[in-house]
Amino acid sequence: MEQFWSDIVTTYSPLQIEFLGTLLVQILSFWVPSACYISLDYCFPSFSQRHKLQSAYKQPTQRDLYECLRVVLQNQLLTSAVHFVLLLLVQQGKPSYRVTSFLPSLPELTRDIILSLLLREALFYYGHRLLHSRYLYSRIHKQHHKFTAPIALAAQYAHPFEQLFANALPISAPPQLLGSHIVTFWVFLAYELANTATVHSGYDFLGGKARMHDAHHERFNLNYGSIGLLDWMRYFQYALGYLTLIVGANSRHNKLFTSHPAFADHPFPTIPIECPELGRSGTYLDKDHTSEGVGLIPALTWPSPADDFDEYLLISEDPDAPIPESVIHGIYYRIPREKTGVQNPDFRVLNNSPEKYMLRGGFKYGQNRHGTVYVPPSPFFGHGPHRYFFELIALNNSLETEAMNDLVTLDEVQRAIQGKVAGWGEWVGVFESP
Ligand SMILES: [Zn+2]
């Protein structure tokens, strides 16, 4: 074995070894097993029927199969072409992995394979969850989900972008990062390709290995990973998320706008804010009130004031983002004191107004993180639940905005309300990315 390998290394260039060897591994560990799985249906139909995970009427037609073959061949060509160009032009003939006349030792091979498996799982899991975000799903990942009852070849039935960045990169990068031997990479690649053909095969062989990913194709929103480690860990993330929610709700969060020194004389809320359409503070937001739906602002109501003051200020913020400051979703100021609530139409921009950034509700908006009127909640997936605070602040003097930017910033507002706070109230909506 050692001699055979050493002959190969002395006969061929590293570029030839890496390119042709990788192609050979792809043929042997993906195309051959896929062909075997698919031919079962034709050669042994009754055996195949007995072992299919999903019912016969859901299975792809012959036409689907040809379409799949065409796309997968294209993707194979694309991957090989990119590999070749990288090797020849970018790396100028230098191999991406270690090509030496010695084979890797068994301990080294084992260590690199285990680490590569874990790294690949993380890259694939988070990449796959990102592909399920609304923006990327409709543009890219929808193609891979065409097969709700997958077949082996459908493993690489995907948009070219997905093929390169979610399929090829998470497999090729880990052994490169570890500086692995090329043979280690091939063993890893062979395992991953045979595995992906198997999990898409639609059969209950190998202890039902396909069951988990088959269910992902059938029902979309579960089992994002490949070995299931991170899917399992997600439950810990849930638990952690709820724990921070409970702790956070009990101790006032020092990131919040209302924990600023301007509120020193008013540590507790005094204005009761309600949201009749969603429920009491702490309620989960429905889809329409998040970026998953149309992104409505919760309609809020409050009683007409007994005290004498000038106007209201409304801030919407998320203190649970994993960054040092709250994410600002909206700033609304000069809300007339006569108002006892805000509705969605109030937040439409008033065109033809002599004043810039004026809204239909008779008040103005300031700068949020996107420079829009409002940013609907869309927390980072897997980060657990986030709280979206809507803080209404009564000011006993109007905000002096002459010296401020046209689109006022949170800092400017914070400085300007010093000594003007007459009272405040809050309503909190909760949401987490599905
Ligand atoms: Zn998916």
Ligand SMILES: [Zn+2]
């Ligand atoms: Zn799949």
